[in-house]
Amino acid sequence: MEERSTPEREIIKQRMEKLERLRKDAGFNPFVIDKWDKEHKLSFVRSNFSHLGPDQMDEDALIKTAGRVMAIRKHGKASFVHLEDDTDRLQLYFRFDTLNEEYEWFKKWVDTGDYLGIVGHPFRTKRGELSLLVTEFKLLSKALRPLPEKWHGLKDTEVRYRQRYLDLIANPEVREVFRKRAKIIKTFREVLESHGTLEVETPILSPMAGGATARPFIAFHNALGINLYLRIATELYLKRLIVGMYERVYEIGKNFRNEGIDSMHNPEFTAMEVYWAYANYDDMMNLTEEIIVACADAMGSRQLPYGEHMINYEPPFRRATMVDLVKEHCGVDFLNITDEEARRIAKERGLEIKGNESRLLIMTEFFDNFVEDKLIQPTFVLGYPVEISPLAKRDPDNPDFTRRFELFICGAEVANAFSELNDPLDQRERFQDQLKKREAGDEEAHVFDEDFVTALEHGLPPTGGLGIGIDRLTMFLTNSSSIRDVILFPTMRPKE
């Protein structure tokens, strides 16, 4: 397939020749094996036989297990092997006295990277390491390529992401991150199900990608002869389901956004969106807190480090309006100035201004530039201007604002929620407004989804909706500095 440098080719060649000899001379083909009754995980030994003292063996206990050979230390007529599975790493002791000619077979044919089925007695060595004295073994599969270095692990980020299996073999802490990710997603489901929320699936491919401000990926459907778009959000379909009288629905799945790649963005990412009829954004705030606290608990603590910070997930999270936060961090009260004054202050602070922005739009610029990255501890930011919230219900007391919040952790948006706009006439106007922006060259403005407006015209009850970015939340809960560290196979540019 690809060009390989000589030493690696040499190792592979040696292993291939060894495999040939194993098949021909020893009459054994490891790739024919299709079953091994693995009765015990390696962790079973540690959790059940830790009481054994040095040099003590439980001869009545027979462990039947399996795993990958990570290291071999041969000492003539006795050998030690580190066997690893997805629960633990355990030392095996192979002795000539126990295995006789089988011991010679082991010495001759078993290499690091191979898979072994093992039967043996638990014991503790003189030096105090819990081990298995091997009484039977079977070579279950062979590795033809070498393992990454045993002491330093695999550090090259490019190889780690492109060949994640090597990362997972070499770096057990990486395996742990993705177990935690699974636990987080499971926790989401548990909390949502406990509130009677139905899990649904909506289209990934659709004629129109709406529900967020982002550029979509485009795919072509041959039979229909049309372009289909990969979804950028699940929002508009989920709200159709509330119109369809499911009162509580959620979806966990991938969204796709045709934008830049950096430590906080991957073109495909996992989001959870939930919609509850008869609920508002206050309920969504409580739900957000409940989910995130449950996730922190699943990680084992409500205080978790992220880089140099200790993040406190103990509820209640701080709640503050965008107006107040901008006032707090910038000293500007955008409620009590004119549009012209706002633009002047923005220019003074070095923001690029076209000249027709409203003071509230400028306030969001201030928020993005000067406040966001200061919100390290979990903070609900309330009160988003209508013009950047085309799907959210207006605040009846202050119609320039919506009943919307975002949750920030470690300076990044993790959740976005609002009381859903259910006035079809207002929704039509908002889409119209987005259409103008799109025609003015804003490729990320929302598309006009006529069918969605039709659904609203059939009647959407008052509804609270919430979206949580699962990758980012996982980053913060696992102290990962890049989104690529919480996505098993992150998007990479093809090599060459």
Place this chain on the structure above:
RNA sequence: GGGCCGUUAGCUCAGGUGGCAGAGCACCGGACUUUUAAUCCGGGUGUCGCAGGUUCGAAUCCUGCACGGCUCACCA
């Protein structure tokens, strides 16, 4: 897209000012019945990311490109 940094053996990394391509681990051969980064003896297995240029001579200096990382911009 801009700036900075990186790319040398399978892995982790050294290789001032240009002068025979290195170490540890891994791997191969040998010794060894309690080691655990085993030890001891022997073995280097390389398109120095790619393509040009300067030079008697380039891993090293210059230019371009590829891939990656950080960062800024943009963006959820």
